[in-house]
Amino acid sequence: MINQLVDKIKKTGAPIVAGLDPTLKFVPEHIKKKAFAEYGETMKGAAEAVWQYNKAIVDAISDLIPAVKPQIAMYEQFGVEGMIVFQRTVEYCKEKGLVVIGDVKRGDIGSTSEAYAVGHLGQVQVGSTLCRGFDEDFVTVNPYLGSDGVKPFIKVCQEEKKGIFVLVKTSNPSSGEFQDRLIKGVDEKGSEERPLYEVVGEQVASWGAECMGDSYSYVGAVVGATYPEQGKILRKIMPKAYILVPGYGAQGGKGADLVHFFNEDGLGAIINSSRGIIAAYQQEKYAGYGAEHFADASRAAVLDMKEDIAQALAARI
């Protein structure tokens, strides 16, 4: 699946993933009105509004981009009805030829991570039958529990030719609270101190060596666009890891910040934008589209983002 992702990035010329992270305040009033009229102001009504909103955006942008990243929390907040729409969104995006990265940030002890891994990427045994659950192409994984929390995901990736992105340095303001803590050098690297995110990055490179695609590993990393300097270092520590970069746009990351996340082959990074794309119509820049044409505003935002990244990459050469 990492090979397919790389191919699609080359084909579209857009190292972009659209974050399908719908909150109801992003969904235009006319969609909510219709959904609530049909199902009431209920979880089902909310989920229906989210579904119609997602579908229109995906229809408007699926030819431009290689991948989408639905953030499961935004669906889980609506309980079971939200999870039904999460699944429907995953299926629909795959039908549209998009690679689907489930932003689930799961991670637990071994046997439990195994359950998450089969539920999101693999197949679960029911009697003599194998059944598929949410069936994303990639998921994000939290590394706090160490190797035996991550390896069950890697095992399923090897079987299914799917992939993961491990949280290394997240985009949020307080990510440094633990991730930046200086770790005493007590291993083969000698006595040099280095931040926790580098230690995690080294581990990602080591896990990734176990499952290589053609040029990149099935094991990628999450590094926030809001930390370009750290991105530069991590790019070197994990040369074969695709880096999923959140934090562009609304969180403050700019095109010029992104160049260090890419390798010299122009590959190796995929930039996420969520509300910058899906709620573009709420920005002054795209307000002319109006709420009725929110999906066209999303398309325009994707084209602008593509141009911004291309210019930044061109400027570095």
Next chain:
Amino acid sequence: MINQLVDKIKKTGAPIVAGLDPTLKFVPEHIKKKAFAEYGETMKGAAEAVWQYNKAIVDAISDLIPAVKPQIAMYEQFGVEGMIVFQRTVEYCKEKGLVVIGDVKRGDIGSTSEAYAVGHLGQVQVGSTLCRGFDEDFVTVNPYLGSDGVKPFIKVCQEEKKGIFVLVKTSNPSSGEFQDRLIKGVDEKGSEERPLYEVVGEQVASWGAECMGDSYSYVGAVVGATYPEQGKILRKIMPKAYILVPGYGAQGGKGADLVHFFNEDGLGAIINSSRGIIAAYQQEKYAGYGAEHFADASRAAVLDMKEDIAQALAARI
């Protein structure tokens, strides 16, 4: 809710939480056979088997214990059908008067953690209506993203009088890979090096000070029974945090290992056992019950566990 948990622990004399972590290999054949006959070897069939299994166990032990901890991964592996049974299990246990700890280990950047927090503990706004999602009493939270990933949970806990348990030192063999890394002292504590789990523990104590119940905080911690020495230190670092202790039984933790997790008031810790209780009938010790009477075996295992902990606590005085 922390006050209710403490009251129930006192009332039952059992600082025990039963981990409702069903995998199909724990579910007796006669239950699976019936469920598959009705719904086929499908996700729905698997979920129905899990539900019947859970219900029988809860009916057999709910008078003995204060709380249950369903591990959501074991439900999520069965997709949407699994999530329906997760919700049904949460509701049923609450009807039975049990405190429900959703073992979800969620954690993300601020706005996303907020969605998880309202979805699992709070209420989500749909139009002018407030709706409840999974509605557990407590959830477990992963701290890797720092304060702005944890605080949205704390905010909802303050509003709803609910609680969280933050992962500090997990029970699995490789938990030390990152959690035990020695952190250079760069803060008010001076230059002394200490492991990451202590730094996280200090933060738990600080978060917890913001929302105290009568004698313990709404913000608790997860510390594995498999690491009793670390438990001893963490007990002192977080005196007001209730410690949720996984790893008893199947993972290797013994009654004698547990005493250091408790405060001198005999409170402050609640010990989880999952397969040791729910799959007791598969152990040699309880094999006499047979698969037909699996729930009675679970009851016997709870009574033995209660005795083991009581003896260990008595022996320390």
